[in-house]
Amino acid sequence: MTLASFLSYIESWSRASTVLAPFYEKLKHRHRRQHRKKGSRMLWDLTVDALLKLGGGNSTAKVKKQTQSPICFAIGLGDFKTVSGLPSLHTAFVGYFIKKVRRLGHLVIGINEYNTSQKCPRCLNQLSQLTWRWKRCDSCDVHLHRDVASGQCMAAIAKSVIETGNRPKVFIRPPHPPPSPTPSPQE
Numbered sequence: 001m002t003l004a005s006f007l008s009y010i011e012s013w014s015r016a017s018t019v020l021a022p023f024y025e026k027l028k029h030r031h032r033r034q035h036r037k038k039g040s041r042m043l044w045d046l047t048v049d050a051l052l053k054l055g056g057g058n059s060t061a062k063v064k065k066q067t068q069s070p071i072c073f074a075i076g077l078g079d080f081k082t083v084s085g086l087p088s089l090h091t092a093f094v095g096y097f098i099k100k101v102r103r104l105g106h107l108v109i110g111i112n113e114y115n116t117s118q119k120c121p122r123c124l125n126q127l128s129q130l131t132w133r134w135k136r137c138d139s140c141d142v143h144l145h146r147d148v149a150s151g152q153c154m155a156a157i158a159k160s161v162i163e164t165g166n167r168p169k170v171f172i173r174p175p176h177p178p179p180s181p182t183p184s185p186q187e
């Protein structure tokens with residue numbers, strides 16, 4: 001994702017509030033609750049559309065009718081639960097997003113997030129921790145936000161899986177070591 005496309009994604013979020021404001025203003029207070037669900041759905045649709053536009057698509061055109069290739073979305077498999085154990089808004093949106101984009105003919109790959117916030121997406125060396133959210137790669141001499149590094153590593157994993165069928169070695173969780181044998185009692 002380039003900085004320009006990221007900024008355009010953020011801009012579409014602000015546009016979403018402009019679209020939703022007149023919708024809410026039309027409703028009387030007692031009707032707002034009934035329509036909150038509809039409002040959320042509109043916001044989700046705008047977000048799906050903005051994400052599709054990052055890859056050059058849109059939410060109305062099916063892949064077979066487009067001249068471009070399908071877009072590949074890599075989504076982290078980390079699950080977010082609320083304190084009550086119900087799926088979080090994030091998890092609910094991801095489910096909605098996957099259904100929508102698959103119906104249009106795009107590809108969605110679930111990525112196990114193992115080590116994605118620990119390695120540099122450019123050179124795959126270990127990152128050092130600066131603060132809770134910021135990391136540093138000494139080899140590349142760059143500072144990276146944890147979530148940005150993680151997103152770029154997930155994109156690298158998706159690319160590698162498509163091209164070679166495997167994740168890069170640094171993102172493969174090592175197998176659990178075999179349990180150490182119990183020492184036999186001394187005779």
Ligand SMILES: [Zn+2]
Nearest residue numbers: 120123137140
């Ligand atoms: Zn690096």
